[in-house]
């Protein structure tokens with residue numbers, strides 16, 4: 001979400017010039033794959049472009065691939081609203097498999113919806129291996145509501161909100177609207193489980209796909225960042241894999257209280273036990289953090 005990242009840059013004006021830690025002459029950095037959020041693109045100089053530069057400055061020699069979904073930045077932005085997510089994930093899987101620089105494995109960092117899309121990559125495409133997954137404001141149990149959209153795209157969001165309200169689980173809307181594919185309506189749990197083409201599948205709502213479970217557990221770490229004053233994501237618990245309790249739209253439950261965890265349908269309980277799940281919280285609205293916070297809390301996972 002470009003708008004919020006602009007303020008991130010304003011609070012961290014030194015980020016592009018900051019000197020990183022000195023590494024040895026050998027290039028043993030782990031490559032990083034980034035997937036942007038809704039309304040943003042791979043290469044926006046004030047969002048993903050700035051993040052890429054910042055990380056390249058901190059970890060000399062690192063290969064950072066900021067994913068572009070489509071042939072150019074405009075397509076990339078539009079596809080974040082309108083392209084079948086399963087198709088996006090499979091495109092990314094083949095791109096990663098063909099990139100010789102990723103052969104030995106990579107870390108992944110997803111922003112907002114890009115985080116749950118990268119989790120699908122981890123679950124479906126074990127080669128090349130994803131080592132660590134860092135979810136920055138991701139929506140792992142989906143969303144129920146679209147309270148606010150990033151500035152430049154607010155007219156698109158009005159259209160999307162209408163479509164979601166009128167029939168998020170119709171095949172037409174599911175196929176063509178990205179946000180419908182992670183729309184999670186706790187009052188219509190049967191519809192969600194049956195018709196959600198993306199989220200219900202990766203969250204093992206219909207069947208337990210043992211491959212997903214096995215692949216996700218290959219991660220060394222799964223880090224989830226929650227924004228404490230988030231006004232974009234509803235409910236914010238989803239950023240830590242929690243959600244609204246089924247059958248009502250008020251009370252929430254944590255990941256640890258959910259059936260997904262108690263039945264360990266996805267391997268998350270096992271990962272938690274093994275110390276692989278990391279839950280981080282930070283003050284601020286959606287995707288707003290300072291360079292100091294990033295360096296202290298996320299950078300250590302990228303080495």
Ligand SMILES: *[C@@H]1O[C@H](CO)[C@@H](O)[C@H](O)[C@H]1NC(C)=O
Pocket residue numbers: 027060061062063101
């Ligand atoms: C380090 O390796 C990566 C991946 O092969 C490559 O993209 C990058 O240019 C290398 N960096 C240096 C400084 O050699």
Ligand SMILES: *[C@@H]1O[C@H](CO)[C@@H](O)[C@H](O)[C@H]1NC(C)=O
Pocket residue numbers: 123124125207209210211212
């Ligand atoms: C489980 O996931 C794998 C990897 O995406 C897929 O090839 C397979 O068809 C899935 N199996 C079921 C039962 O959905």
